[in-house]
Amino acid sequence: MNSVFSNKRDILVFVLPTLLIFGAIVLVPIFVSSYYSLLDWNGIGAGTFIGLDNYVEMFTDSRALLAMKNSLLFAGASVFIQLPISLILALILASSVKGEGFYRTVYFIPVLISTVVIAQLWSKIYNADYGLLNTILENIGLGHLAQDWLGQRSTALVSSFIPTLWQYVGYHMLLMYAGAKSISPEIFEAAKIDGASRLRTALSITIPLMKPILKVSLVFSVIGALKVFDLIYVLTGGGPFFTTEVPSTLMYTTIFDTYRYGYGSALSVFIILECLVLTVVINKFIKSE
Amino acid sequence: MQSAEGTVQKTKASSSIGKILLQVFLIIVAIIQIYPLIWLGFFSLKDNSEIFSGDVLGLPKQFLWSNYTKALSDGNVLTYFANSVIVTAITIIIVLILSSMAGYAITRMQWKFSNATMTLILLGMMVPIHAALLPLFKVLSSLNMLNNYFALIIPYVAFAIPLAVFILGSFFRGIPRELEESAVIDGCGIYRTFFMIILPLVRPALATVAIFTFLSSWNELMFAVTFINDTAYQTLTVGMMSMVGTYITQWGIIGAGLMVSTIPTVIIYLLLNKQVQNSMIAGAVKG
Numbered sequence: 001m002n003s004v005f006s007n008k009r010d011i012l013v014f015v016l017p018t019l020l021i022f023g024a025i026v027l028v029p030i031f032v033s034s035y036y037s038l039l040d041w042n043g044i045g046a047g048t049f050i051g052l053d054n055y056v057e058m059f060t061d062s063r064a065l066l067a068m069k070n071s072l073l074f075a076g077a078s079v080f081i082q083l084p085i086s087l088i089l090a091l092i093l094a095s096s097v098k099g100e101g102f103y104r105t106v107y108f109i110p111v112l113i114s115t116v117v118i119a120q121l122w123s124k125i126y127n128a129d130y131g132l133l134n135t136i137l138e139n140i141g142l143g144h145l146a147q148d149w150l151g152q153r154s155t156a157l158v159s160s161f162i163p164t165l166w167q168y169v170g171y172h173m174l175l176m177y178a179g180a181k182s183i184s185p186e187i188f189e190a191a192k193i194d195g196a197s198r199l200r201t202a203l204s205i206t207i208p209l210m211k212p213i214l215k216v217s218l219v220f221s222v223i224g225a226l227k228v229f230d231l232i233y234v235l236t237g238g239g240p241f242f243t244t245e246v247p248s249t250l251m252y253t254t255i256f257d258t259y260r261y262g263y264g265s266a267l268s269v270f271i272i273l274e275c276l277v278l279t280v281v282i283n284k285f286i287k288s289e
Numbered sequence: 290m291q292s293a294e295g296t297v298q299k300t301k302a303s304s305s306i307g308k309i310l311l312q313v314f315l316i317i318v319a320i321i322q323i324y325p326l327i328w329l330g331f332f333s334l335k336d337n338s339e340i341f342s343g344d345v346l347g348l349p350k351q352f353l354w355s356n357y358t359k360a361l362s363d364g365n366v367l368t369y370f371a372n373s374v375i376v377t378a379i380t381i382i383i384v385l386i387l388s389s390m391a392g393y394a395i396t397r398m399q400w401k402f403s404n405a406t407m408t409l410i411l412l413g414m415m416v417p418i419h420a421a422l423l424p425l426f427k428v429l430s431s432l433n434m435l436n437n438y439f440a441l442i443i444p445y446v447a448f449a450i451p452l453a454v455f456i457l458g459s460f461f462r463g464i465p466r467e468l469e470e471s472a473v474i475d476g477c478g479i480y481r482t483f484f485m486i487i488l489p490l491v492r493p494a495l496a497t498v499a500i501f502t503f504l505s506s507w508n509e510l511m512f513a514v515t516f517i518n519d520t521a522y523q524t525l526t527v528g529m530m531s532m533v534g535t536y537i538t539q540w541g542i543i544g545a546g547l548m549v550s551t552i553p554t555v556i557i558y559l560l561l562n563k564q565v566q567n568s569m570i571a572g573a574v575k576g
Contacts, residue, residue: 005469006399010479014394015406018387018450025447026413029424036423043427089318097311105562106319109326112554112565114508116526117547120533121329124540130341132328139346170322171569178570216573227417230510234530248419248511255423256515268419275417 030272036265043261054266064267067238067245074161074246075225082165083172083217090176091202104177107170115167119234122163126150150236153243160244164231168224172217179213180206215286222282223275247271326551333357333544340540353541360545364536365520369528370549373507376438376524380445380506381499387446388453388498389491393483395454396461397469407458413451418444418511426515436519444516445506453498456571460494461487497568500561507554525550 037054041047058064089107093100110118125132126149134146149159183206191201207214229248232238238245238253247267255264332340333356334349361367391410395403425444429435464487472482488495510526517523523531529546536542558565 004473004479004482005397007479008400011394011398011400014390014398014483018391018410018454019406021387021443021447022410022413022450025421025425025444026416026450027409029421030416032424033420089315092311092315097308097315099312099315103315103319104566105558107322108562108566108569109555109558110322111569112504112558113326113551114510114526114529114554116508116510116529117551120529120543120547121325124329124332124544125325130540132325132346135346166322174566174569175573213573220573223417227419229419230526233510233514251419252422252511261423265423268422271419272417276415279415 033265033268033272036261037263037269039262039265041261042259047262050262054263055270057263058266058270063242063245064247064250066242067247067250070157070244071226071228071246073157074164074228075222077161077165078168078221078225079218082169083214083221086169086172086217087176087207087214089169089173090180091206093173094177094180094206095198104174107173109170110167111171111174113167115164115230116234118163118167119231123150123235126159151240153240156236156240156243160232160236163235164225164228168221172221175213175217175220176210179210183209211286215282218286219279219282222278226274226278227271247274329544329547329551332540333548335541335544337539337541356541356545357549360532360542360549364532364542364546365523365528366525366532366546366549368521369523369525369532372438372522372528373524373526373550376441376445377503377506379438380442380449381502383442383446384449384453384502385495385498388450389457389488389495390483391450392454392457393461393487396458397464397487398479407454410451410454413448414455416448418448421448422511422515425512429516435516436522438522440516441506441509441512441524444512445502445509449498449502449505452501452572456497456501457491457494460491464490496564497571500557500565500568501572503557504554 036047038049038051039047040050040053089103093104097103124130128134128146128148128151131149133149137143137146147155149155187205187209188201191205196204227248228246229252232244232246232249233252236244238249248271251264251267251271254260254267328346331347331349334352334354336353336356339350361370394400395407395410421444426435429440434440468486468490469482472486477486508526509524513524513527514530517527520528520531529550532546533543
């Protein structure tokens with residue numbers, strides 16, 4: 001028995017292919033990127049070693065700082081706007097309302113759709129001349145509010161946040177719904193017998209018991225915001241005038257449009273570290289017992 | 290007594306008003322979530338004169354299916370679609386084979402570094418694909434492997450492995466030892482035990498992993514846009530971007546392309562919605 005399950009050669013056959021692919025594609029590139037980030041290099045020939053200069057530039061360059069600020073604002077919007085909406089929807093659906101399954105299915109659909117499609121769709125929604133948003137505004141007599149949502153600095157950033165918030169509301173709703181549903185019904189019965197109102201029950205029983213899943217949602221929405229790429233890349237490309245730039249799009253254009261491989265790698269290392277640090281911080285900050 | 294009944298009726302009345310308001314709220318949210326997609330369906334069937342005459346909101350006057358044939362043939366959407374199917378299908382198969390074997394060896398076979406290996410692989414869940422982009426691009430271009438299905442398949446497999454090993458591993462843990470023991474007593478080797486007895490038992494986990502991998506590779510953009518620039522190998526995400534560039538003002542054709550790349554996902558979801566929802570939950574609640 002033991003010999004069958006501890007044969008070294010068999011174990012190697014089972015594990016090695018996975019470890020090789022995983023190591024070569026996921027782990028090794030982190031070290032390679034870290035090394036690149038110390039170079040001044042345009043991808044041709046050998047780069048020059050410049051120490052931490054790329055990082056110094058990153059924290060002094062106004063374009064990079066703006067990108068970081070934007071992604072933090074985006075994370076803030078996800079946490080303080082998107083998650084509360086998801087939570088409210090989850091609590092309503094978990095309290096066995098009519099049509100629970102239908103609503104859950106419908107709210108979740110945007111989550112599955114490719115961000116490229118979502119971005120193209122929203123660029124049509126925002127279109128200044130024929131877009132859905134301006135047409136609706138005109139139809140309800142608010143035509144004076146119609147504007148070029150993505151084309152002007154004052155509205156571009158907020159307009160580029162909204163599609164992602166819209167898309168993932170259903171995702172966090174589903175996670176929180178599952179969390180709320182996993183609470184034992186006896187607890188709710190006890191609360192009912194004690195005469196607790198629905199709101200009271202939600203605030204003092206359901207939400208505290210959902211802490212583990214709320215933490216997962218918090219981590220996912222923050223990390224998702226920090227590494228957002230697809231939506232901005234397709235929707236605005238970081239424009240107009242870098243107003244909607246985020247670290248990922250800046251990294252991408254730095255590497256593939258201006259061929260500054262070293263600086264671009266520094267940005268990618270920054271994104272990884274930022275995600276890692278915030279994951280650890282959130283997990284430390286909210287201890288789920 | 291009477292007054293007590295009165296209050297009961299009153300609370301009943303107010304709670305039914307509350308219920309109606311709640312339903313109205315839920316329906317409004319449903320419209321916000323779904324109407325943009327319905328609108329996409331509408332304008333994919335319209336011609337420019339209808340869209341640009343200010344009637345963008347409603348049903349098409351007549352269904353212009355030629356937008357779809359144009360998108361599929363002239364817009365190359367058929368090619369992109371086929372490429373996405375090929376890349377996604379091969380990715381899913383490889384992920385299922387590799388990570389079920391690795392997950393099994395880590396959780397059920399006895400060796401020194403099994404826990405360390407699991408920890409290492411799980412760490413991978415926190416790594417964004419950004420770090421791999423440039424190093425992989427350099428390697429692929431020096432190997433002349435850009436514009437090749439495997440330029441996408443291998444990275445997609447690698448980044449799907451951590452979650453897949455995690456999900457499958459936790460299923461393997463739940464299988465009673467006796468099953469393996471009796472298989473071995475009956476003379477099965479490790480390979481027969483694994484493929485004939487254990488794997489069929491974890492079918493739900495395999496489905497979860499397949500759904501997850503489908504979504505991530507079908508929708509992936511950053512690698513696809515970087516590693517592939519030959520139309521013959523472009524997947525839907527990249528293809529959509531070039532199509533939008535080509536048909537910049539022809540919303541109908543663009544809309545048709547977007548619909549074609551979305552419909553498979555929506556069909557899979559409507560057929561398996563419970564399973565898809567459970568997969569997404571399983572993917573999140575990873576530790």
